[in-house]
Amino acid sequence: MNAVYINNASCISVQDTLNENFFDHLTPENSVQVVKAIEPNYKEFIPAAMIRRMSKTVKMSSVASHYALKEAGIEQPDAIIAGTGMGCSQDSEKFLKNVIDNQEEFLTPTYFIQSTHNTVAGQIALGLQCHAYNFTYVNTSSSLEFSFLDAMLQINDGEAENVLVGSTDEQTERTMELYCLNNTIKKSEDLPFDFLNSKTDGVIWGEGSGFFVLGKEKTESSYAQLKDIQISNRLDLDEVQNFIGDFLAKNSLTYNDIDAVILGVSGDARSDIYYTKAMGLFTSSALLYYKHLSGEFNTASSFSTFAACHILRNQKIPEVMMINSVKKDGIKNVLLYNHLLGNDHSLVLLEKV
CATH class of the missing domain: 3.40.47.10 (Thiolase/Chalcone synthase)
Known part of the structure; x- marks a missing residue:
């Protein structure tokens, strides 16, 4: 394979990673079961009428991808590839709740339409008016890695020169409850704990969105x-x-x-x-x-x-x-x-x- 470069990177996470000096202010957490992402002011990036209809993961991805493309100086990527483990789970939960509450009758399709895993890549493309290759990988914890592999193949096959690649996952109330019940998330009595010497099962659950511009050519802003x-x-x-x-x-x-x-x-x-x-x-x-x-x-x-x-x-x-x-x-x-x-x-x- 030919060289592929990460020319730009952006991340929304539990840390203030949109801040240029975030490395100096990293704060570890070991005493809560769930940690939430630090979200930007979405009104600066997304029209107010659209914000109401977007789930958290779509909003995070829209802003993270905006930052990545802006830093790269690219208006139209040659491909958009996203990875996610859970997709738009907030809208999935809302749709399933409506199914139960309305006894499977008179359902509005909005939450169902917006709950599909490829909503993120689709919304980014709509915002950019980008009609290029658009794909979503749902491979649990290797979703981003599969997205990277696809982008490398697109570049090496001459199908694209600049590819927007990212991943995103959000938390939902019901899913977090279930993760607590099956001990995926640490029990409250096991907190706080030492990450490097933990004797108990379970994790602290987070969320976030990261986007990268992969390119065929190295630029002055290339990271790696x-x-x-x-x-x-x-x-x-x-x-x-x-x-x-x-x-x-x-x-x-x-x-x-x-x-x-x-x-x-x-x-x-x-x-x-x-x-x-x-x-x-x-x-x-x-x-x-x-x-x-x-x-x-x-x-x-x-x-x-x-x-x-x-x-x-x-x-x-x-x-x-x-x-x-x-x-x-x-x-x-x-x-x-x-x-x-x-x-x-x-x-x-x-x-x-």
């Missing part, structure tokens, strides 16, 4: 080169070393060539053992984590990708993200390893430009 991606739906613990080692070998790298590894440590004792296994492979790398800043959710890897872009550009690692004390004079190769509660493992390799 997107080197490669690998995804595995299921992975046994004893397969972690081969999963990572084979991926690095494929890219002519060794463990020592990786300057920083960003791990999706979530505080879930059942599944964090995969990250513990991976840590042992990188004895000379800076080990980082991020879900104490973003919360866990299906597309939380958008936060780590956004953070990695800034780390590569600024050549600086925030103290609050560090697991070990290894510090590098220069940061060239960054490896992102993520999964959701032990499923859908993904590796993303970024390189300094």
